Amino acid sequence: MKKLISALTVGALSLAATGCSSASGTQSADSFPENGKSIELVVAFSPGGPVDTAARLIQPVLEKELGTNVEVVNKPGAGGQIGYTAIANAKPDGYTIGSVGSPSIVVIPLDESRGAAFSREDLQPLARQVVDPLVIAVQPDSPYSTLKDLLEASKAKPGEINATTTGQMGGEHFAIAQINESTGAAFSPVHFSEGASQASTAFLGKHVGVLVGNVSEVVDLTKQGKAKVLGIMDSKRSDILPEVPTFSEQGYEVISATARGYAAPAGLPDAVAKKLEDAMQAAIENEEVIEKMDNLGLTTSFQNSQEYGEFWAKQEEDYKAVLPLVQAK
Amino acid sequence: MGVVNELILGFAEAMTWQNLLFAFVGCLLGTVIGVLPGIGPVAGIALLIPLTLNLDPAGSIIMLCAIFYGTTYGGTITSVLLNTPGEAASAITAIDGYQMTKMGRAGVALTIAAFGSFIGGSIATVGLVLAAKPLGSLGLLIGPPEFFALVVVGISLLVALAGRSMVRALISGALGLLISMVGIDPVMGAPRFTFSMERLLDGVSFVAVIVGVFGLSEILSYRPGKKPVSVHAPGFRSLLPTRQDWKRSTPSFARGTGIGFAMGLIPGMTGSVSSLLSYGAEKKFSKHRAELGHGAIEGVAGPETANNAHANGALIPLFTLGIPASPTIAVLMGAFLQQGLTPGPTLFAEHGTLAWTIIASLFIGNVLLLVLNVPLVGLWTSILRVPYPILAGLILMFMVVGAYTINFSVFDVFVMIIFGLVGVGLRHLDIPLAPMVLTLVLGPLMERSLRESLDISHGSFIIFAERPITMVLLVLALLIIVSPLLKLRKPAALAVDDPES
Numbered sequence: 163m164k165k166l167i168s169a170l171t172v173g174a175l176s177l178a179a180t181g182c183s184s185a186s187g188t189q190s191a192d193s194f195p196e197n198g199k200s201i202e203l204v205v206a207f208s209p210g211g212p213v214d215t216a217a218r219l220i221q222p223v224l225e226k227e228l229g230t231n232v233e234v235v236n237k238p239g240a241g242g243q244i245g246y247t248a249i250a251n252a253k254p255d256g257y258t259i260g261s262v263g264s265p266s267i268v269v270i271p272l273d274e275s276r277g278a279a280f281s282r283e284d285l286q287p288l289a290r291q292v293v294d295p296l297v298i299a300v301q302p303d304s305p306y307s308t309l310k311d312l313l314e315a316s317k318a319k320p321g322e323i324n325a326t327t328t329g330q331m332g333g334e335h336f337a338i339a340q341i342n343e344s345t346g347a348a349f350s351p352v353h354f355s356e357g358a359s360q361a362s363t364a365f366l367g368k369h370v371g372v373l374v375g376n377v378s379e380v381v382d383l384t385k386q387g388k389a390k391v392l393g394i395m396d397s398k399r400s401d402i403l404p405e406v407p408t409f410s411e412q413g414y415e416v417i418s419a420t421a422r423g424y425a426a427p428a429g430l431p432d433a434v435a436k437k438l439e440d441a442m443q444a445a446i447e448n449e450e451v452i453e454k455m456d457n458l459g460l461t462t463s464f465q466n467s468q469e470y471g472e473f474w475a476k477q478e479e480d481y482k483a484v485l486p487l488v489q490a491k
Numbered sequence: 492m493g494v495v496n497e498l499i500l501g502f503a504e505a506m507t508w509q510n511l512l513f514a515f516v517g518c519l520l521g522t523v524i525g526v527l528p529g530i531g532p533v534a535g536i537a538l539l540i541p542l543t544l545n546l547d548p549a550g551s552i553i554m555l556c557a558i559f560y561g562t563t564y565g566g567t568i569t570s571v572l573l574n575t576p577g578e579a580a581s582a583i584t585a586i587d588g589y590q591m592t593k594m595g596r597a598g599v600a601l602t603i604a605a606f607g608s609f610i611g612g613s614i615a616t617v618g619l620v621l622a623a624k625p626l627g628s629l630g631l632l633i634g635p636p637e638f639f640a641l642v643v644v645g646i647s648l649l650v651a652l653a654g655r656s657m658v659r660a661l662i663s664g665a666l667g668l669l670i671s672m673v674g675i676d677p678v679m680g681a682p683r684f685t686f687s688m689e690r691l692l693d694g695v696s697f698v699a700v701i702v703g704v705f706g707l708s709e710i711l712s713y714r715p716g717k718k719p720v721s722v723h724a725p726g727f728r729s730l731l732p733t734r735q736d737w738k739r740s741t742p743s744f745a746r747g748t749g750i751g752f753a754m755g756l757i758p759g760m761t762g763s764v765s766s767l768l769s770y771g772a773e774k775k776f777s778k779h780r781a782e783l784g785h786g787a788i789e790g791v792a793g794p795e796t797a798n799n800a801h802a803n804g805a806l807i808p809l810f811t812l813g814i815p816a817s818p819t820i821a822v823l824m825g826a827f828l829q830q831g832l833t834p835g836p837t838l839f840a841e842h843g844t845l846a847w848t849i850i851a852s853l854f855i856g857n858v859l860l861l862v863l864n865v866p867l868v869g870l871w872t873s874i875l876r877v878p879y880p881i882l883a884g885l886i887l888m889f890m891v892v893g894a895y896t897i898n899f900s901v902f903d904v905f906v907m908i909i910f911g912l913v914g915v916g917l918r919h920l921d922i923p924l925a926p927m928v929l930t931l932v933l934g935p936l937m938e939r940s941l942r943e944s945l946d947i948s949h950g951s952f953i954i955f956a957e958r959p960i961t962m963v964l965l966v967l968a969l970l971i972i973v974s975p976l977l978k979l980r981k982p983a984a985l986a987v988d989d990p991e992s
Binding site for chain 2: 241
């Protein structure tokens with residue numbers, strides 16, 4: 163409120179000073195953001211979820227860096243499609259930015275049946291905040307004690323070993339398809355579209371033998387000895403599960419992760435983009451923000467816009483390769 | 492010991508000032524809904540769900556539960572003071588309650604009713620505590636096939652809710668299933684019935700549908716009757732029952748609790764059945780049965796205890812098995828699902844603390860209801876002096892705002908309005924709304940668990956025959972479906988004027 167009042171006061175004063183000449187009109191990049199004009203940070207998911215929480219954590223730091231109000235606006239629906247469409251179709255003036263997450267942001271424009279009104283080219287990445295790699299785990303009393311055992315067993319009995327996902331074309335489903343494709347194993351996905359907690363409950367009840375999930379989700383299960391994690395689909399080991407070897411250490415080239423970051427509609431003026439990117443970096447690398455993210459089990463892994471763009475392109479390529487395998491028939 | 496510990500933890504959580512506030516506000520709103528003659532408990536809860544959507548899960552469910560049992564008390568007030576029951580479960584109370592008002596003993600009737608509600612509600616909640624652990628511990632045994640069978644049991648209750656015409660009930664149920672199909676197929680990801688509208692990819696919003704079908708259509712089809720409202724607010728002194736009143740009420744409290752609790756457990760029974768049966772029991776067993784109908788305290792104490800015991804008892808199948816036993820509970824279950832909580836055995840496995848917090852809050856809510864209602868009787872009666880057009884306007888505004896805030900989108904407001912008109916149409920055609928809510932809530936769960944099961948079995952239906960729990964449940968569902976043939980349904984006389992079904 164105080165901020166609003168001071169912003170209004172400043173706005174009124176500057177109007178008075180310029181004799182109401184041209185407060186609006188063409189906006190020069192140097193003046194971004196204009197005094198008193200707030201920036202919308204669109205979150206394509208409901209309030210309270212991890213994406214929303216992350217956005218609300220960086221919001222105060224962004225405000226400080228940019229010197230204007232940043233409003234987190236939730237536009238949930240259709241697995242992110244509604245909010246993403248809003249971001250992609252907004253005016254590229256820097257006053258609308260948004261949270262994006264993979265696989266949804268990558269997959270929605272790739273999947274024709276969804277009829278998305280935007281494509282990859284309509285978005286320009288600003289920064290990556292989090293990478294949450296996927297892991298594969300089995301029951302603690304399972305006969306398989308290495309990734310090799312499990313994959314060989316699945317090869318021997320194609321289609322018989324079930325593995326959890328959080329829905330058709332979700333990150334886990336892509337991971338399973340990638341594993342099947344590159345290792346010759348043949349896991350059958352069981353889709354728990356309700357989400358990760360449903361999937362892990364079915365795993366705990368031994369209704370499904372293999373759990374595929376994010377590091378942040380299996381940490382607690384591992385600590386309680388209720389799951390044996392056999393491999394992590396990342397280029398390096400995780401700080402949270404340091405004892406778990408990566409897939410590539412065990413001779414299989416599979417990398418799969420859920421990633422979250424921020425993007426803007428494509429075509430921002432360079433100076434505006436630069437300002438937003440710098441503010442993003444400051445906010446994401448803010449120590450307090452990092453600590454709070456850690457408490458949520460999410461490891462901060464900042465990438466600037468260029469790196470994030472490359473990462474995004476790589477994910478797009480990976481997903482495209484297995485897309486026919488995961489699409490509804 | 493485990494149960495006691497967890498319950499104490501639950502109390503600790505439920506006693507935070509926010510949660511106490513939610514319980515308090517819930518009781519208050521519930522009572523208001525009970526008092527207002529235009530709005531029944533189903534519509535009332537449906538109306539208020541949007542209000543709770545942005546709260547955290549514990550707060551939101553605590554508040555909705557409080558609204559739920561608050562309505563059962565609110566109806567009593569108008570029954571006793573005005574001879575116009577606020578809702579069906581309190582209709583029978585009007586007989587002796589209003590006679591007592593004429594004798595200047597309205598305060599006594601209301602106080603006894605409040606105590607009866609408190610006793611019935613609390614004892615039923617103890618039953619929930621005792622049942623929760625053994626049934627809840629089955630949680631991990633319930634995999635997708637078992638869950639599917641449970642949902643089938645729930646859907647079979649359609650038979651019990653059918654009322655007079657089975658065909659009409661089936662039409663309503665099929666409509667609910669159809670609506671629940673809209674949106675992205677939960678397993679294969681293909682869009683269904685979305686007509687290329689992005690907004691429909693998520694399906695039609697449950698809350699908007701419920702608010703429309705129950706709330707809006709109720710307002711739209713309201714016909715003001717000729718009710719001369721004459722209110723005598725009782726003075727404070729007349730609130731206090733005599734020792735004689737207490738002595739006569741005690742056996743009625745006991746009978747009411749027993750009847751209400753047992754009926755609450757049986758799926759398909761509504762609160763009005765409990766209160767009617769309890770009145771019947773008083774007529775048969777009370778020492779003062781001759782006075783019934785002429786202002787006997789038993790005629791208030793019995794039914795009022797029974798309908799609150801019923802309300803709390805009916806939460807047992809919901810919490811432990813995920814079966815909504817009445818339309819009101821089905822709406823409540825929808826609210827659980829909105830918060831990402833699936834009621835049933837897995838609730839205790841996945842969200843143990845939360846489940847116990849809610850149970851603890853039921854005890855607290857029953858106390859709040861008692862504390863709240865005795866002193867506020869005068870206030871409640873004055874609500875009835877607000878002219879209906881103003882009241883309806885306020886409620887309409889509330890509904891539009893509520894629908895908008897679901898997704899912060901006007902789309903849901905239109906969904907609400909369209910389904911309001913659908914609701915009016917259904918009412919005109921005499922098609923019951925309850926089966927529709929039931930299938931609307933259970934349809935997606937049934938589809939999902941069926942397809943998860945088939946994923947697990949690689950497409951073979953044998954999986955349902957291989958598992959003992961699944962078999963038992965499916966046979967049970969079959970029994971419920973054929974029960975009308977065996978005449979095990981609730982007596983036809985009760986079904987006719989039961990607005991809950």
